[in-house]
Amino acid sequence: MDTTILGRTGLKVSVAGLGCGGHSRLGQAYGNSFDDSVAVVKVAIDLGINWIDTAAAYGTEKIVGAAVKGVRDKVHISTKTAILPWGEPKAKPYTGADVLEQLEKNLGRLGTDYIDLYNLHGIVEAQLDYVNAELVPALIKAREQGKIRYLGITEHFGSDTSHKMLTAAVPTGIWDVVMVGFNLLNPSARHNVLRLTREHRVGVQDMFAVRRALSNPDGLKEALEAIEKAGQLDRSKLDAEPLAFLGDVVDAAYRFCRHEPGIDIVLTGTGKAAHLKENAASITRGPLPPKVLARLEELFGDVDSVSGN
Ligand SMILES: NC(=O)c1ccc[n+]([C@@H]2O[C@H](COP(=O)([O-])OP(=O)(O)OC[C@H]3O[C@@H](n4cnc5c(N)ncnc54)[C@H](OP(=O)(O)O)[C@@H]3O)[C@@H](O)[C@H]2O)c1
Structure with a gap:
């Protein structure tokens, strides 16, 4: 597995990261048992x-806590709290x-006494002033206590497809690592977020590399519409077959993200060991050929209107 340095954290991280959410949630979304999901991790x-x-x-x-028992020091855990009750x-x-109370619950479920990257989850631009004034001081306190090592923030890509929140958040200097939505259908982060993260040496996790649009024909049809x-x-x-020029679309989708300057970790979400092995291989494969990249740029280079959800 290839590694890279995650921005100013200095952490040596694998360029592929395991995403335990998304539509699969390690297969918990479609019937994997607890042990099946532990096995995937x-x-x-x-x-x-x-x-x-x-x-x-x-x-x-x-599940993550059970899987890393005994190897906790060999992995980096990124977890999150929403800033209001989920789904409300x-x-x-x-x-x-309240956030510090949530953090204790994260630690308990993970069975660990520290979290490498603690993220505020799915933040939108209108929440940023509140986050900075009310929640960041609490996160800094937790960092001083050694409960979290680095501060992270993730965008709500489904509703913020042009990255307004992260464009405002990165220059504040508060966040060590951000999670951005970036894929071959919407590469708009390269014009704002990724330019800023490189300037401020902020680490970047990429989400939505494949999602539904690039793993499911109905998802692709909806995204193109x-x-x-x-x-x-x-x-x-x-x-007639819009993405046939890519060959294996999932493989191309992960490689597209992996070789985007500024992206450190490409998350892959799955509940299937076979998919995970294929995806890890894709993420360590070379860049797409220049002709393919040029065609993608021609078709989707200016898109900032969909997430591919
Ligand atoms: N705002 C946020 O903070 C936020 C929002 C969304 C996601 N995330 C994070 O980002 C991670 C990555 O997003 P994601 O989970 O949506 O990941 P993704 O890698 O973009 O897409 C995963 C989807 O593709 C399918 N898939 C994976 N490998 C495949 C393969 N080789 N062939 C065919 N289908 C394949 C998966 O289904 P199978 O299970 O069938 O493989 C799943 O439905 C999440 O897990 C989560 O950790 C964060």
Whole structure:
């Protein structure tokens, strides 16, 4: 497994990270048992993946905790708390004390006494002032206590497809690592977030490399329709099989992200060991050929309207 240095954290991390959320949640979304999912995490570790991303909201922290028992010092754990009760958008946001209470729960479920990267989950631009004033001081306190090593923030890519939140958050200097949505259908982060993260030496985790649009024909159809509706796609340029020029679409999707300057870790989310092995191989393969990249740029280079969810 190839490794890289994660921005100013200095951590040596695998370029592939295991995503324990998304539509699969390590297969918990479609019937994997607890032990099946633990086995997937262990396969990741055997493949040399030392970066595992989970969250309170995914219900997979206990699985990660069980899988890393005995090898905790060999892996880096990224986990998250939302800033208000999950699925209750009208609820009162957490206070700093509430976030510290959530952190204790994360630690308990993971069975660890420290978290490498603690992220605020799915933040939108309108929440940033509150986050900075009320929650960041609490996170800094937790860092001083050694409960978290680095501070992270993740965007809500589904509703923030042009990265307004991260574009505002990165220059504050608060965040050591950010999680951004970037894929071959919407590479817009290269024009804002990735330029800023490199300038500020902020580490980057990439999410949505494949998601539904690039692993499911209906997902692709919906995404292309949405891009066209946003006036960002000239249908006449598409072939009957729009992505046939990529060959293996999933392989191409991960390689596209892996070789984007500024992206450190490409997350791959799956509940299947076989998929994980294929994806780890894709993420360590070379870049896509220049002709393929040029065609992608022609079709989707200006898209910032979909996530590919
Ligand atoms: N705002 C946030 O903080 C946020 C939001 C979303 C995601 N995330 C993080 O980002 C991670 C990555 O996102 P994601 O889980 O959506 O990952 P992804 O790698 O972009 O896509 C995963 C999807 O593709 C399928 N897939 C994976 N490998 C495949 C293969 N070789 N062939 C065919 N289908 C394949 C998976 O299904 P199978 O299970 O069938 O393989 C799953 O449905 C998440 O797990 C989570 O940790 C964070």
